[in-house]
Amino acid sequence: MRSLLRIAVGSVVALTCAMAQQNTFDTPEGRQQGAALFQTHCAYCHGARGEGGRGADLTSGTYKHGGSERELYATIRNGIPGTEMPTVRATDEEVWKITAFVKTLGSAGLRETATGDPVAGKAVYETKGRCATCHSINGQGGNLGPELTAIGRSRGLQHLMASLTTPEADVAVPYRAVRVVTKSGKTASGIRLNEDDISIQLRDTGDNLRAFMKEDLKEISRDKPSLMPSYGTTLSKKELDDVVAYLSSLRGSL
Numbered sequence: 001m002r003s004l005l006r007i008a009v010g011s012v013v014a015l016t017c018a019m020a021q022q023n024t025f026d027t028p029e030g031r032q033q034g035a036a037l038f039q040t041h042c043a044y045c046h047g048a049r050g051e052g053g054r055g056a057d058l059t060s061g062t063y064k065h066g067g068s069e070r071e072l073y074a075t076i077r078n079g080i081p082g083t084e085m086p087t088v089r090a091t092d093e094e095v096w097k098i099t100a101f102v103k104t105l106g107s108a109g110l111r112e113t114a115t116g117d118p119v120a121g122k123a124v125y126e127t128k129g130r131c132a133t134c135h136s137i138n139g140q141g142g143n144l145g146p147e148l149t150a151i152g153r154s155r156g157l158q159h160l161m162a163s164l165t166t167p168e169a170d171v172a173v174p175y176r177a178v179r180v181v182t183k184s185g186k187t188a189s190g191i192r193l194n195e196d197d198i199s200i201q202l203r204d205t206g207d208n209l210r211a212f213m214k215e216d217l218k219e220i221s222r223d224k225p226s227l228m229p230s231y232g233t234t235l236s237k238k239e240l241d242d243v244v245a246y247l248s249s250l251r252g253s254l
């Protein structure tokens, strides 16, 4: 609760700063510099053309976290707590330039659309894929994997396909499994919460928070990084394309 409040206060401060200032960097030069900054700071998640990947598709012109200049600025300045969207290491002036560039993505008509058939994909999701045993959509389904109600807004097509075919490659941060063995021979397994050079914290399978100093550990293994099965061979190319089209169509109630 306290950390939630802190987040809320943080964004109010940023919003107020943003309101006090018009985007004076929304000029041809500003947008051009913003485009270069975007390649450095954002493209590895959002794609070179903003088409999305591990990050959201930014070409649709509609935004889960708000599409006004101020809202975009706040999203980019502060990141989105609880997701992989980080704060950016750039000056406020640079963030305004990035904001000006990001605004152009929504209207550039570069939007990528899924090639598969979302209706057929929904059927695969419900039957052959048995996806609902672990995932929920609009409150229906299991909880072992992340909620997918608005997954099409958070992730691009390429990431969605990779999630199905190589789930171990890019596990969403809150779902990273890890197992540690201490020098005295005790073991603990769970979801990694935090890690730095000297310590690691995890939530074990009994839902307890555990912290370990690395100097006390004999082993840290991440050999079973995703609990999501790979569908690269169990579903056909067409079925995979259809499921991706279905996932991409899930955009919540916006």
Ligand code: HEC
Pocket (backbone or CB within 6 Å): 038, 041, 042, 043, 044, 045, 046, 054, 055, 056, 058, 062, 063, 064, 065, 066, 072, 075, 076, 080, 083, 084, 085, 086, 088, 098, 102, 153, 154, 155
């Ligand atoms: C490590 C990956 C990563 C990086 C780097 C990253 N983002 Fe994101 N971004 C995400 C993810 C994931 C989301 C979706 C969060 C969610 O679930 O709502 C997101 C969401 C957003 C949104 C909100 C979209 C919406 O629908 O409201 C904007 C705008 C955005 N990012 C812009 C940027 C910009 C600009 C940069 C570079 C300064 C950047 N991001 C860097 C991963 C990233």
Ligand code: HEC
Pocket (backbone or CB within 6 Å): 124, 125, 129, 130, 131, 132, 133, 134, 135, 144, 145, 146, 151, 155, 160, 163, 164, 167, 168, 170, 171, 172, 175, 226, 227, 228, 229, 231, 243, 247
């Ligand atoms: C045995 C449980 C299980 C089944 C069955 C399962 N998943 Fe998953 N899925 C997970 C878990 C756990 C994660 C989170 C770890 C990861 O990203 O690999 C995940 C991650 C995902 C992600 C990435 C979410 C994100 O935020 O990027 C997508 C998309 C996804 N699953 C879709 C599906 C689809 C579609 C099916 C059926 C074809 C399916 N899953 C079947 C457990 C499962």
